[in-house]
Amino acid sequence: MAKLNLNRVEMPRQDPKVRMRNFNEVALGYSAEQARSEAERCIQCPKRSCISGCPVEVDIPDFIKALGEGNMPEAVKILKSKNALPGICGRVCPQETQCEVTCSLAKKNAPIAIGRLERYVADWERANKGAVKSKETKPAPSGKRVAVVGSGPAGLTAAADLAKLGHGVTILEALHTAGGVLIYGIPEFRLPKAIVQDEVDYVTSLGVELKLDAVVGKLVTVDELLKNGYHAVFLGTGAGLPMFMNIPGENLNGIYSANEFLTRVNLMKAYKFPEYDTPVKVGRKVVVIGGGNVAMDAARCALRLGAEEVNIVYRRSEAEMPARREEVENAKEEGINFKLLTNPKQFLGNEQNWVTGMECYEMELGEPDESGRRRPIVKEGSEFTIDVDVVVVALGTTPNPLIASTTEGLKTTSKGTVVADEQTGKSLKDKVWAGGDIVTGAATVISAMGAAKHAAASLDEYLRG
16 A cells, blocks of 8 residues: 655745736646645545535545546536636635645644645646536526626625526626626736636526626616516625724825725736726835735735835734735745734825825734634834835725615614525525625635525525425
8 A cells, every 4th residue: 555645745836036026826836747646645534524624515535536536527527516616716715724624634744735636627627628528417497587796706606506506697796897806806916817707707608697887786776676577686795895994194195995906906907007007006115904815915916016115014913814824924925024013003194195104003912802812902102103105904894885775674784794594695685695795794705605505505495486
């Protein structure tokens, strides 16, 4: 019997000194030999605990087995039977806290690199179009129509599942490009736009109709959709309303929300200016406030756009940072500075109302708060000032209130999230389901997809009576 290889196969990446000045993908992907070698580490254990760690319950050991045997069409079929967006999930999902943490090998050694293998399979299919012959029989049309509001991970997943079940599905997307946060929020160097577009195309290939520039709540309301031929509505509009600190000087020019900054850079292609005519101001000294993945993305974009010095300001220590470890490591390798245990007090500006500085407090950690992380406490008399040209505030988001304010009977919480059943996604309004960040607040791509799958199953049950 061959000896088990305990050494995880590392994925090649661009050199930090090269990638910090380009928007090409940082992680370069496995070669066929590397993918096969990593797949062969899987011991095909009978517990299959990795599946329970996946919010969409991909048959992980099966697709890895097929990959290891060189049967790539079969690996694709197994993977896509549960996950309509594998190229996306393989790149941005936090596998290290989900499927990989439950891997049997993780108890003593490095877990299988499930996310990297998922990416490899998805990229193989993309490079070998037509190689996978689908044997799926198209279901008989149910005669029922569902409007899916939003084309982010929740909307795309719900639409794909409902279409596979025989229902007529229309996605209504407010922006001019489909993908939601996948397209406007995540930089090209982490998730290429071509990957997102390919997976949007897969969903529409299932018979899903896509309507762009369709702002539900303005162009049409949820109630009007239900009156005009749709039997049910799924809300998957995410959480796109930025949060701010509400401290003095926050309205100065040169202070962005992370939403605006990243939307300009990603969706409107400011990173290709002047080829695309949406400029974005990036000063010499940039500060990004926050410690999540969005903060890392904003800081790394600012660096690539030419900033000489980029600082991430976070009020806790690195141990409490919610960002993925690999994103923190990538940022450090690229030269991003981390000013930890630091919190802004006020912004300072010049006579033209442009931000020039940020007065901060030093912080220390107290007892854990409701999040389970140690609560940051101000050190009195510790104020100091940082010189800045541009500030990006990346403190999280809440759902946009437009749909809730124009939909009678749709109940929301004090945080603006839609009240919906945790298991089924059914809202308190008749014929309306919801899932993803609009229900939970800002979370992960894969958790939104998991919620959408549960909602699609519940919707199917309802539509079939």
